[in-house]
Amino acid sequence: SQQAQPAAAKVLKVGAEATFPPFEFQDEQSKDYVGFDVDLMKAIGKQMGVEVQIVNTAFDGLIPALESGQIDVIASAMTITDERAQKVSFSQPYYKSGLSIIVKADNNDIKAFKDLEGKRIAVQIGTTGAEAARRITDAKVREFNSASEAFLELKAGGADAVVNDLPVNEYYLAKGGSKDAKLVGEVLSAEEYGVAVTKKNTELAEKINKALEDIKQNGEYAKIYEKWFGR
Numbered sequence: 001s002q003q004a005q006p007a008a009a010k011v012l013k014v015g016a017e018a019t020f021p022p023f024e025f026q027d028e029q030s031k032d033y034v035g036f037d038v039d040l041m042k043a044i045g046k047q048m049g050v051e052v053q054i055v056n057t058a059f060d061g062l063i064p065a066l067e068s069g070q071i072d073v074i075a076s077a078m079t080i081t082d083e084r085a086q087k088v089s090f091s092q093p094y095y096k097s098g099l100s101i102i103v104k105a106d107n108n109d110i111k112a113f114k115d116l117e118g119k120r121i122a123v124q125i126g127t128t129g130a131e132a133a134r135r136i137t138d139a140k141v142r143e144f145n146s147a148s149e150a151f152l153e154l155k156a157g158g159a160d161a162v163v164n165d166l167p168v169n170e171y172y173l174a175k176g177g178s179k180d181a182k183l184v185g186e187v188l189s190a191e192e193y194g195v196a197v198t199k200k201n202t203e204l205a206e207k208i209n210k211a212l213e214d215i216k217q218n219g220e221y222a223k224i225y226e227k228w229f230g231r
């Protein structure tokens, strides 16, 4: 007689642009993908009884990858915007964020968003930061594949400012960036991150929302938050 085989665990393919610490990045030693979003998706996967696999994808390629079925969800510190919500379905918000400005430590010229007029601004391609920079009068916006390349451009003197997500700017400064860079001005915008699925996949969207609620209730979300943002 035939032995029943245990069903192989389903794998949820999670698209992320994985050079965005502390949300998604590669551990230098193990090369594993780590970060707040990675832990969050693992916890969500556990609730759903599925395995989670991170698929490193260019940020501006994430929605196309979702639409073509290469990935099942996006968890990439992606801000919930009206424009994106026309193409994908977002979960309930899972993190409150906003945009901020970083300049060279010795820059006394740029103190607020209004001082960015006519300036050279480095951003990550396809992001809300890139969009905000493009709306500034006469700004020379340079788009890079990653936020870390934008930070390098600032350091090298090729840009006057970086416009990027506040928690990522803060992490960069805390991990050594503050030797030659600093945050200026107020947080520009209230943004919230969401997990994205295709419009068609309402069942998956519901499962993710349910799992998110569960991990908020059982303390798992708070643990993950503390791990990456507690001091």
Ligand code: ARG
Binding pocket: 016, 017, 018, 019, 020, 023, 024, 059, 076, 077, 078, 079, 080, 124, 126, 127, 128, 129, 147, 165
């Ligand atoms: N929150 C910003 C946006 O949605 C930037 C996200 C960049 N994420 C990343 N993993 N590189 O546009």
